[in-house]
Amino acid sequence: MHIPPARRFSPYLPFGENKESAWYGKDILTVKQFGVDDLNYIFGVANEMRGMVKRVGTFDLLKGKILANLFYEPSTRTSSSFTSAMERLGGSVIPINEVKYSSVSKGESLADTVRTLECYADVIVLRHPEVGSAALAAKYARKPVINAGDGIGEHPTQALLDTFTIFAELGSADGLTVTMLGDLKYGRTVHSLARLLSLFNVKINYVSPDILRMPQEVMDEVSEKGIPQQVCDRLEDVLPQTDVLYVTRVQKERFEDPANYELVRHQFVVNPEIMKLAKSEMIVMHPLPRVGEISMDFDEDPRAAYFRQMEYGLHVRMALLAMVLGKA
Amino acid sequence: MHIPPARRFSPYLPFGENKESAWYGKDILTVKQFGVDDLNYIFGVANEMRGMVKRVGTFDLLKGKILANLFYEPSTRTSSSFTSAMERLGGSVIPINEVKYSSVSKGESLADTVRTLECYADVIVLRHPEVGSAALAAKYARKPVINAGDGIGEHPTQALLDTFTIFAELGSADGLTVTMLGDLKYGRTVHSLARLLSLFNVKINYVSPDILRMPQEVMDEVSEKGIPQQVCDRLEDVLPQTDVLYVTRVQKERFEDPANYELVRHQFVVNPEIMKLAKSEMIVMHPLPRVGEISMDFDEDPRAAYFRQMEYGLHVRMALLAMVLGKA
Amino acid sequence: MHIPPARRFSPYLPFGENKESAWYGKDILTVKQFGVDDLNYIFGVANEMRGMVKRVGTFDLLKGKILANLFYEPSTRTSSSFTSAMERLGGSVIPINEVKYSSVSKGESLADTVRTLECYADVIVLRHPEVGSAALAAKYARKPVINAGDGIGEHPTQALLDTFTIFAELGSADGLTVTMLGDLKYGRTVHSLARLLSLFNVKINYVSPDILRMPQEVMDEVSEKGIPQQVCDRLEDVLPQTDVLYVTRVQKERFEDPANYELVRHQFVVNPEIMKLAKSEMIVMHPLPRVGEISMDFDEDPRAAYFRQMEYGLHVRMALLAMVLGKA
Structure with missing residues (x-):
């Protein structure tokens, strides 16, 4: 068709x-x-x-x-x-x-x-x-x-459900700061989501290990729509301004040296401690499955939107x- | 039962x-x-x-x-x-x-x-x-x-749907010339179809590589019903009289010498060129899946009945x- | 929950x-x-x-x-x-x-x-x-x-359906003698069934190879409820008094010496011959699949309840x- x-x-x-x-x-x-x-x-x-x-x-x-x-x-x-x-x-x-x-x-x-x-x-x-x-x-x-x-x-229906989650939870995407965390290079969901969000008046932050950065091609596309984007090394720097924290899984097989994987893995874990830096009115999303990027003791926090995301x-x-x- | x-x-x-x-x-x-x-x-x-x-x-x-x-x-x-x-x-x-x-x-x-x-x-x-x-x-x-x-x-429901296709497309089986092409030795569908068609007033042609001929046992059964049968080497010889061309898949693993497979494979391909020899009011059937026996550029021809056959x-x-x- | x-x-x-x-x-x-x-x-x-x-x-x-x-x-x-x-x-x-x-x-x-x-x-x-x-x-x-x-x-729904079978076929569990036969050690179904039956006024016999006896732990639990239990070597000794014969599969891999498996296998087969010793008003159950513990020529006997058991x-x-x- x-x-x-x-x-x-x-x-x-x-x-x-x-x-x-x-x-x-x-x-x-x-x-x-x-x-x-x-x-x-x-x-x-x-x-x-x-x-x-x-x-x-x-x-x-x-x-x-x-x-x-x-x-x-x-x-x-x-x-x-x-x-x-x-x-x-x-x-x-x-x-x-x-x-x-x-x-x-x-x-x-x-x-x-x-x-x-x-x-x-x-x-x-x-x-x-x-x-x-x-x-x-x-x-x-x-x-x-x-x-x-x-x-x-x-994976367009994933991008649609991600965006719908933002609308359903926060009313609209306009005016929001969205921070994407984790593997931004191979993660198909963050590419599609960035493209879809560029239809709205958003700011996007990218936080990832060096070797897993958001591809320039996607950033160029988003940039053409006039969307401000920022690449950061530390989640702490952008978390306080973040309305939507979109976390993705970092896969071990992306790393040549397992030691680097372990380093990265612990560096980017979302847990109750780090989330003290975040607003009280924001949401944490994840396409699931997760393997430790978000600790289970954060699940009961009302900002944890990843299971509601499944329903959306x-x-x-x-x-x-x-x-x-x-x-x- | x-x-x-x-x-x-x-x-x-x-x-x-x-x-x-x-x-x-x-x-x-x-x-x-x-x-x-x-x-x-x-x-x-x-x-x-x-x-x-x-x-x-x-x-x-x-x-x-x-x-x-x-x-x-x-x-x-x-x-x-x-x-x-x-x-x-x-x-x-x-x-x-x-x-x-x-x-x-x-x-x-x-x-x-x-x-x-x-x-x-x-x-x-x-x-x-x-x-x-x-x-x-x-x-x-x-x-x-x-x-x-x-x-x-x-595989009786296959034989029934094959025969129903002929009835639905051509009104009846009586008076028709049916040509079976390809692997007639191991193809369970052509054996059952030949048996079922022998209930009607048909003529059947068999076109296949030497080593993949219709088994004598099936031909004897069909013959007992008084059905005229003909074994041919070349599709061209019988295609002009054919009302139903039933094509089957020739499997590589049937041939000891791969060169023979390649030879046969190209010899029995149904394509728009060879189909110029056929009537305008006839149908081409195939139980599917196909792997090249009918070229895809024939698919739009109204005589190509194999996807309608799935619906029947x-x-x-x-x-x-x-x-x-x-x-x- | x-x-x-x-x-x-x-x-x-x-x-x-x-x-x-x-x-x-x-x-x-x-x-x-x-x-x-x-x-x-x-x-x-x-x-x-x-x-x-x-x-x-x-x-x-x-x-x-x-x-x-x-x-x-x-x-x-x-x-x-x-x-x-x-x-x-x-x-x-x-x-x-x-x-x-x-x-x-x-x-x-x-x-x-x-x-x-x-x-x-x-x-x-x-x-x-x-x-x-x-x-x-x-x-x-x-x-x-x-x-x-x-x-x-x-496997609680199995134990429930087993007990429901007894109720549906024999009216109640009270007053019944239940004989469990086969692998009583690894068979999860017989453990759960014994526990559930101990809520009622039953007698339980265990007939199994030495190495596949009902675990002491389960027997102790059942004993605490005041249920009489008996361990037997030969089915013939308890079959005449049995109201429910519950047969389980004996798996070859439980035996170190295959010869022992063959011995046991033939020793505990339920067939029309041995069932002559049993009452006419009793039932034979099996969680299925079976691999010879009940011979197929017993299937038509009205006491063979194992397919009805599936329906229950x-x-x-x-x-x-x-x-x-x-x-x-």
Whole structure:
């Protein structure tokens, strides 16, 4: 399917006016396809989903619709989130987790696999290790494709849920200072989030080990939008001004010398002690899984938003499924 | 369960008259259990399913019924097709894909596994690497068993969907010339299809490498029904008269000398160039997955029926599930 | 979540009176949490489920509810049973069978995994190889956790279904002689069952190879409840007085000398010949899978209750799901 251009909706149209039809049958492939109005619309629908989940748990908006949940690499979290989103909307799921054992190992192309699955399903969620695979799948599929991560490429629903978390917890992104902490080089989520946040009036700080800095390419893109950015060595220097602290996992295998890993690991741990420096009205986010970057004794702090973030993810994915199936 | 004899229905009964009760609780094990009237009945139900899927997507015919989808070997396509069929009819699925890790690896017999699963489910779909396993399962099960492929044995729902594709696309099988191309020796689908088509007034051509010829045993069976058959070396010789070109995958591992594989592979490729020899009103089928036997630049040709074939498969499996659960 | 103490319900309250509210949101972690009144209540609900399954198959008691079926080790039987239980009640399931490939392998803690899944689901069923894992999960989860086996620890729903089988088949446990046969040392099911049966007025016989005797610790616990116990070498000595013969699998890997395994294996086989010694009104149970401890030619004997036992398991799990979700 053709990727819709960003900002397709006129910013002068009143919110919600027949916009739903614009999303019917569309693919969700990259954060680049979303403008401010798109985000407002998605978050509006996600917020409705949130209310409905809290009030009644599930409802039959997508009853009779089928999702093919096609995961070429395992991801319990993302896979479960989409499964739950579809089931909470009354739809059904075809779980396809063991792709490596099946037709694909007989040499079938992704194009053929997708064209087969769309004979059985109404929407396809795809997780694939190769960059560009979701766009390829969408090119061949007549039914909507949602990119659930294509290698080091994009993971747009993660970026959307991250941004929705900020909106839901703090009202808006405008005027906020966002600090990204940890592995900013390989972390696909922080790249997409930085791009998406650059649509708003934010400041972004990057705190990471030297060898794991935010790539210049992403910083240039964000800079073009007029967003102030700052690279720092110490979290303490920026924590007091931070409204959103976005923590990512630092993976041992990125370091040649294990001693360096241990050094870094302890240097960037978020715990109750360091969080005394932070505002009382701010949030700490993490895409999870974590392996020690945030200590468990911080979990009960009201600023710890990372499990609520999982719930917002459910609401965003419910919204996206409803939208591309023409039911939002 | 006892395998019902073929042609159980009187050919003089008007179509659809209380026949549904005859299928209630029955197993689907082999193409040998179907006569012309059975096929007419199945295809009639499948056609209704097709209309309902197109009009409303799903309906609650099997609401509350549970399918145990028991796959001892992976098959994304067949497994997904049955899952979708059950879900489109409002039923639920117990997916059991990782059998090798479970009770079975503790030494449990297929008989016990099936008798356990029927405590939880209303119908069992079984894919198993050993010939005769579906019949064994059906012997012990009180609930209906549908054979989704037992090794080099049978794959009756594939043969049914292949034949239904011919009926749906060309109106009937009578009077047609069917050409089977590729690996006709090991291809279980072409054996079953040849047997099923021999119930009708067809001509069959076989085009294959020497070492991958249609087994004499199958040809003898077909011959007994009075069906004209022809073995050919070149597709070009029979393509102009062909109404249905059924292509199968030629597997590299069948050849001792890789050079022979390369030779054969290129010799039997269906592409727009060779298809200029074919009628404009004919169809090209393939059980999929393909690995180059049909070039992708033929996909947009209206005669390319292989993805529509997947959809017909959904309709046939919906019909079979409804029938054996007494709801057709 | 806090483990409710056993015998929380006053034994003087009439059966069924608002007790359902007491189970809402509770975890099911160990047989130690159940008293006689709890069992009576659970079995009452299970019996209603049984009737409803027989009459109508499924019903929408848990429509809109989602079960996260989290299996860190494979168990087709238990996993399928919970899936079916949830689906027969109109609920949905997130199947998570391949945990080893996912977040967990990235080092995520069980606590985090559970707190993530409860964002998507309403109840969590957990199978885990480590003792105490279910209690740990319940400690962190806000939603109810059902222990589906934690290593050599507990498997409370198995013990409940075993006891329910005895009640459903023989009316009550009081006054019965129960003989446990096979591997009584490593068999988690017989330990839990012995504990649960000690709430009633039973006699228990243990028949096993010397090296696979019932642990003294379990026997001491049972003894404290005033239950007469007897250790025997030969099944023949106690079979005539036995009302319930509970057979377990003897695993080859428990024996250093394979010859000893072969000896034991043949010594404790239940077959039609030896069953001539047993009463006509008694039952033979087995948690399954079996690998020869009960010969298949005994399966048609009305005393062979092991497949019916699977069905009772479905009913008990339906009851537990409905109870902890506040719908019983």
